[in-house]
Amino acid sequence: MLQHARMFPPQQWSELPSGESIRFTVEQTLAPLWPRIFGYYLLNLGFLSADLNKTGLSIQNQYSLYDAPTADIMAELTDLPIQNTAVDAVVMSFLLEFHEDPYRLLRELDRVLIAGGYLIIVGFNPISPLFIGKLLSQYQNTLPWCGRFFTPYRVKDWLGLLGYQVVSDERVLHHHLLSRIMPKKQFWQQRLKAWLPSSGSVYVIVARKLEVPLTPLQSKKPLKQPKWRPAAAGRTGRASSRIKK
Template structure:
């Protein structure tokens, strides 16, 4: 297993059109998020990355929404150094951010820093163990998006979230196309995979909830004094005499 940190800088796509069949892919991601927007509650929603800017979140009950990425948006900021206070955000959306960042661990830790306890973190990414992962085997494809980035399996991302104390409440498949050709081709295999092997989706979505960590109880320094028994045999005879009475 390759380490998560990459010593080479990775340039993320600036918009969905830089991805193969980007408009179709954006529609699939938007359809998956539409089922979850009404379930996110709070006062502040942050959408991270350049691809998050074009995602319509009108169905979300959170009214104050801010898009942040390093080339524009509502606010400028690095994904691993957000210009936000600790525990100030109720929900955070990250579409294809981990796949195109040099330090995915740092991105998740930074999102965890700004999230309130009970807040939700939504991660969308490409799955290397999927039809889309076949492009990683081609040297020509590795020069194009999304294969020029990095893909992490959903189980690996779940492990990262578990270390930080998150509860994954849902894992949903969003697309099964290999993105090597038109998504309209080979529809029957895609439908079969959606029914039989949803874990092999090319694009997945993880919805995790930040759990409140209970405080570790502090043991008292004092201890109750025990009665000093000078003659255990005498105490035993006293107990026997009482029973005989």
């Protein structure tokens, strides 16, 4: 119970170990994506999402939702005051780990997203050096180890159930993040990235909501009646002669 005593997300990048390094790396990873997203409304869930640099994004109407007076919207994450299919893109950074019902949160985001809309999820990967902090008691009640880590594979399974296509899944920062300041890339980090690229401590998943058309049921075709041919006279005669014998 100690490791889950604090279950609320970070409100500033500085609350995370090596927070500025995490922010910079996430911004670099998402930089090629922003020019490809179009629409009218983008929703930033959490302060960390709102604080990301989104150079090249053509969506002018960006709204932020987090627990602070500076947010554009203050509401429960699972009860958004937004109409159905009204948002073109949602950015969510390090929130699934600290929500009591992450799948319900994803369902709520699915409700407000338009068909073809983008869902960008940034989270911590437990299958990485980051998991070391879960094993050390002095870190279990601190960010980010006080949260519940979900593997990227599980997150993608949830998205698949909701009808999303994963556009990209990248793992970055092959480091345990136990130090407050990220050191320069060391040899073991470079080797780990080369040998096990999926073991990055932070995952960045970009998914797109599929537009599934209604497929009409095909009408049942009437069964074709077999065309029985009458037996030939000669064949009947041969059969009769055999019976007589």
